[in-house]
Amino acid sequence: MAMLAELKCSVCQAGDPSLTDAEITDLLKNVPDWQVIEAAENGQAKTLRRAFKFKDFLSALAFTNAVGQAAEQAGHHPALLTEWGRVTVTWWTHKIHGLHENDFIMAAKTDQLYTGES
Numbered sequence: 001m002a003m004l005a006e007l008k009c010s011v012c013q014a015g016d017p018s019l020t021d022a023e024i025t026d027l028l029k030n031v032p033d034w035q036v037i038e039a040a041e042n043g044q045a046k047t048l049r050r051a052f053k054f055k056d057f058l059s060a061l062a063f064t065n066a067v068g069q070a071a072e073q074a075g076h077h078p079a080l081l082t083e084w085g086r087v088t089v090t091w092w093t094h095k096i097h098g099l100h101e102n103d104f105i106m107a108a109k110t111d112q113l114y115t116g117e118s
């Protein structure tokens with residue numbers, strides 16, 4: 001398979017199946033720094049999350065914008081929490097209330113945008 005980060009997000013329809021646990025386990029091997037957050041009791045979606053560390057707030061903000069641009073280009077958008085020294089990026093697919101390959105593609109693209117804490 002091409003590098004996950006080089007893939008394009010596919011058009012995902014409501015009703016498409018969410019990834020199985022086996023597929024998730026397999027895809028996670030490509031993005032080992034990310035965690036799958038199980039859906040909370042209230043039926044929230046399963047999500048894919050990573051916290052990125054930065055030296056200050058402006059570096060965190062610049063990364064936030066870079067991820068936002070990539071998301072807009074892909075037509076697939078994350079939740080972004082930007083704090084002093086940290087950006088927490090969470091991916092899931094709203095339409096299917098779960099995880100889709102697109103979320104792993106975007107996680108891999110997000111990793112490529114991160115040039116470290118300094």
Ligand SMILES: C[C@H](O)[C@H](O)[C@H]1CNC2=NC(N)=NC(=O)C2=N1
Pocket residue numbers: 075076077078091092093094095096
């Ligand atoms: C109309 C628009 O393309 C859709 O709502 C897109 C936008 N970005 C999206 N982002 C994510 N993460 N999930 C979606 O289902 C989604 N849908």
